[in-house]
Amino acid sequence: MPERVLLIEDDHELGGQIVERLRRAGYEPLWWNTGRRIPPEDLQGLALVILDLMLPGTYGMDILKDLRATSDVPVLVLSARNDTTDKVRALKLGADDYMTKPFWPEELIERVRARLRRPTLQRQDLLEVGPLRIDLELREVRLDGKPIELTRVEFDFLTALARRPGVAITRAWLVEHVLDPERDGTERTLDVHVSRLRKKLGGALVETVWGIGYRLAAGRDPGSNASGDPKRKPGHEP
Amino acid sequence: MRLRLRLALTTLAVTAPTIVALVALDARMRHAAAEQALARIAFQHMLESGARDRCEATPATWGGTPLPAPRTGSAPPHDLPLFDHPSGPASPPPPPADGERPVRAGEPPVLFAYDALLRAANPRAPVLDEDLVEAIATRDVAAEPFTIRGPTVQVLLRMPWTTGPCTYVLARGTTGPGWLGAILPASRVWLVPVGIVIVAVLLAVGPVVGRIRKLTEAVRRSAAQGFTGSVTSPGDDEIAELGRAFDAASQEVRTQLAEKDRREQALRDYLANTTHDVMIPLTVLQAHLSTLQERAARNDPFDMSVLVSAMDEAHYLASLMHNLAIATKLDAGEPQLHRAPVDLNALVNRVMGRHRPIARQRDIALESAVPEHPVVTDADVTLLEQAVSNIVYNAIRHNRPGGHVAVLLEVIHEGRFRVRVLDDGPGIPEADLSRLVERGFRGDEARTRAPDGQGLGLHITFRVAALHDLDLRFQPSEYGGLQVDLEGYCGP
Numbered sequence A: 001m002p003e004r005v006l007l008i009e010d011d012h013e014l015g016g017q018i019v020e021r022l023r024r025a026g027y028e029p030l031w032w033n034t035g036r037r038i039p040p041e042d043l044q045g046l047a048l049v050i051l052d053l054m055l056p057g058t059y060g061m062d063i064l065k066d067l068r069a070t071s072d073v074p075v076l077v078l079s080a081r082n083d084t085t086d087k088v089r090a091l092k093l094g095a096d097d098y099m100t101k102p103f104w105p106e107e108l109i110e111r112v113r114a115r116l117r118r119p120t121l122q123r124q125d126l127l128e129v130g131p132l133r134i135d136l137e138l139r140e141v142r143l144d145g146k147p148i149e150l151t152r153v154e155f156d157f158l159t160a161l162a163r164r165p166g167v168a169i170t171r172a173w174l175v176e177h178v179l180d181p182e183r184d185g186t187e188r189t190l191d192v193h194v195s196r197l198r199k200k201l202g203g204a205l206v207e208t209v210w211g212i213g214y215r216l217a218a219g220r221d222p223g224s225n226a227s228g229d230p231k232r233k234p235g236h237e238p
Numbered sequence B: 001m002r003l004r005l006r007l008a009l010t011t012l013a014v015t016a017p018t019i020v021a022l023v024a025l026d027a028r029m030r031h032a033a034a035e036q037a038l039a040r041i042a043f044q045h046m047l048e049s050g051a052r053d054r055c056e057a058t059p060a061t062w063g064g065t066p067l068p069a070p071r072t073g074s075a076p077p078h079d080l081p082l083f084d085h086p087s088g089p090a091s092p093p094p095p096p097a098d099g100e101r102p103v104r105a106g107e108p109p110v111l112f113a114y115d116a117l118l119r120a121a122n123p124r125a126p127v128l129d130e131d132l133v134e135a136i137a138t139r140d141v142a143a144e145p146f147t148i149r150g151p152t153v154q155v156l157l158r159m160p161w162t163t164g165p166c167t168y169v170l171a172r173g174t175t176g177p178g179w180l181g182a183i184l185p186a187s188r189v190w191l192v193p194v195g196i197v198i199v200a201v202l203l204a205v206g207p208v209v210g211r212i213r214k215l216t217e218a219v220r221r222s223a224a225q226g227f228t229g230s231v232t233s234p235g236d237d238e239i240a241e242l243g244r245a246f247d248a249a250s251q252e253v254r255t256q257l258a259e260k261d262r263r264e265q266a267l268r269d270y271l272a273n274t275t276h277d278v279m280i281p282l283t284v285l286q287a288h289l290s291t292l293q294e295r296a297a298r299n300d301p302f303d304m305s306v307l308v309s310a311m312d313e314a315h316y317l318a319s320l321m322h323n324l325a326i327a328t329k330l331d332a333g334e335p336q337l338h339r340a341p342v343d344l345n346a347l348v349n350r351v352m353g354r355h356r357p358i359a360r361q362r363d364i365a366l367e368s369a370v371p372e373h374p375v376v377t378d379a380d381v382t383l384l385e386q387a388v389s390n391i392v393y394n395a396i397r398h399n400r401p402g403g404h405v406a407v408l409l410e411v412i413h414e415g416r417f418r419v420r421v422l423d424d425g426p427g428i429p430e431a432d433l434s435r436l437v438e439r440g441f442r443g444d445e446a447r448t449r450a451p452d453g454q455g456l457g458l459h460i461t462f463r464v465a466a467l468h469d470l471d472l473r474f475q476p477s478e479y480g481g482l483q484v485d486l487e488g489y490c491g492p
C-alpha cells in the first residue's frame, strides 16, 4: 500500500509539480494549498507531511506547532527564506528536516525517501545485506547460502561495511578499526586485504569509493546513498 | 510664560516681603524713638521746679501740650497752666478720644496726669489701656507693646513721688511725620535706588531676550535647511554655549544623515550589482532554453548537452543568490551570527543532496562519507552550510566530465572535526592557491570554462570560516585536483 504524504504548499505550480513527483515516486500525495489546522483524524495514516513555511494567512510555524501537539508524523519543512532563525525554530518546534528553495525535485524525493526508510530490523548477532549473511556470533559468512572462509581482518572489514550498507567508509577509519595496529597498519595493507576479499566474494559487492574508501553495495535498497546513476561504475583508484 | 513676565513676577515675589519687613522694622524703630522722645519731654517738663505743684494744684484741668523749653535769657519759663485750656487761644486742639478723628503724624505731644490708682482728675484725660496699666506695675516707664496701629504713641511714666493726683503722667504723641503716615520714610530718596534697580534689570534682560530670539530663529532656519547651516551666537556666556550645543547637535544630525545616505547608496549599488550578476546567468539560461525550443521546432535530434547546460545555469543561479544574500549580510557590518548546535552529518548530507542532481548531469561522481555518530559543532547553520556548499560546488563545477568529487567529514583528533573536499579536476596552480579567497579572484581555467562565475564563493567560505574560527586550507589533492580542508572544534 502506498504511503500517504501530505503536502501543504500554496503555490499552484510548485505544488502541482511536487504532487506529480511524489506520485511517480510511488507515494500517495495529498495536497492542501491553504494552511489550516490538521484535524487529528486526517493525520491517521499519514506517513509524512511536507510543509511550506510561507503560506498566506497561517504562519507555517503555527501549523507545525499544532501538528506537533497531536502527532509525531515526520515533517519536512520547505522554506524560501534561507534564514537560520527559521531553521532553528522549525527544528525546535519538532520539524524533522528542512529544505531551502530552490531545490531539484530529485532532491526532495530523496529526502522523503530517506525519512520514510524503515530501519531494517537487524538481530544483534546477524547481518544480512543482499546475498550476504554474516553471523557475528559464529564469525561465519555465507554468500548466497554458501559459507566463505575469511581471515580475521577480512571478516572484521566486511562486518564494518555491512553494519552501514550502502554507506562509504573512509580508509582511515578502516585502518584504525579493522587492521591490527601491532602489525602493518597502512592503507596499502588495507587495499591488499580488500583485493583478497574481493576474490573470495567475487563481483562488485565491495565497492571502491573514490577519494574515500569502501562501501558494501546496498543491494536492493533503491533510495540509498549509493551512487544513484546505474550507468556509473564505481571509481577506480588512480 | 514669557521671560520678561516671569522676571517681573519673580522680582515682585522677592521684593514685596522684603519691603513689608523693612517697613515693619522702620515703624518699630520710629515708635521706639518716639517713645523715648515722649518720655524725655514728659520727664523734663514734670521735673522742672514747680511743675508738680502746678499739677497737683489744678488736677482737674491739668493737661495739654508742653511749651517749648525756655531759651536762656528770655522770659522766665512759662508757668502753668502751660497746657491748653478749652478756651486758650494758642492751644492746639485737645487730643481726641480714640476713633473720633484720624490721628496724623507730626502732632505735638500732650500730657495728662493720673493719681496713684491711675485715675485722672481731668475729664479729658483718656482712659488708660490695660496694657499700659499692667506694664507700669513693674517699671517706671511703660509703653504699649508694638503693633502697627498707626502713628499714635503712648508712654506712661511713674513720677519720682508716690502720692497725689500727679503720680503718673501719660505722654501721648505721634511718630515723626512721613508719607503714608508713619509708615514710609519721609524722604522719597528711596525711590532712586529702586528706579536704578528696575532700569538695570531691564537693561540686562533686554539684550538677553533679544539674543534668545535670534538664536531661536537661527535654529529654525537651520532645521528648515536640513541642518546644513551652522548655528552660532557670539560671546562666551550661557547663550553662546547654548548656540554651540545646538551647532554640535545639528552637526551630529548632519553626520548621521550623511551616514544614512551612504548606506542607502551602498544598498542601491548593491542592488544594481546584484541585478547585474543575476542577469547574466539568467540570460544564459534563456539562451539554452531557446536553443532547445528551436531545435525541437525544427525536429532536430534532441541535444542533451544543451539541457544539461540549462540545468547547470539554473543551479548556478540558485547558488549565486544564496551567496549574494549572505554577502549582503556580511557586508552590512557586524553580521549577526545565529549560533546553535549544528549536526554536521546532516549538513554534509544536505549539501550532497543539493548538488547531487547537477553532479549527475555533469557526469561527476559525487561521494561522501560521514562518521556513524553525528558530529556536532556550534555554528550559524546557514552560513556554514553555504561555506561547505561553495567548496563542493566548485569541485563539481570546475571539474571535467567523468571527474570525481569526495566529501569527507571526520573527527581527526580529540575535539576537532574536518570537512575535506577532494576532486580530480584541473586544480589550480600553486601560485594561485593563496589568492583563492580574494573576492573576485577566478582562475584562468575557470574564466574560460565557467564564464559567468563571480569569484564570490570562496570569499564567502573564507569569511564564514573566519567568523567561526575555522581553519580553511587549500592544497593540491593527491589525485591532481584541489583539496580543501575546513577544520574546527566539535561540540556545542
Ligand SMILES: Nc1ncnc2c1ncn2[C@@H]1O[C@H](COP(=O)(O)OP(=O)(O)OP(=O)(O)O)[C@@H](O)[C@H]1O
Binding pocket: B320, B390, B394, B395, B396, B398, B399, B423, B425, B426, B427, B428, B436, B441, B442, B443, B444, B445, B446, B447, B452, B453, B454, B455, B456, B457, B458, B459, B481, B482
Ligand atoms: N575545485 C576547484 N578546482 C579548480 N579550480 C577551482 C576550484 N575551486 C575554486 N577554483 C578556482 O578558484 C576560483 C574562485 O572560486 P570561487 O568559488 O570563489 O569563484 P567562482 O567559482 O569562479 O564563482 P562563484 O562566485 O560563482 O562561486 C574559481 O574561479 C576557480 O578558478
Ligand SMILES: [Mg+2]
Binding pocket: B390, B393, B394, B453, B456, B457, B458
Ligand atoms: Mg564557486
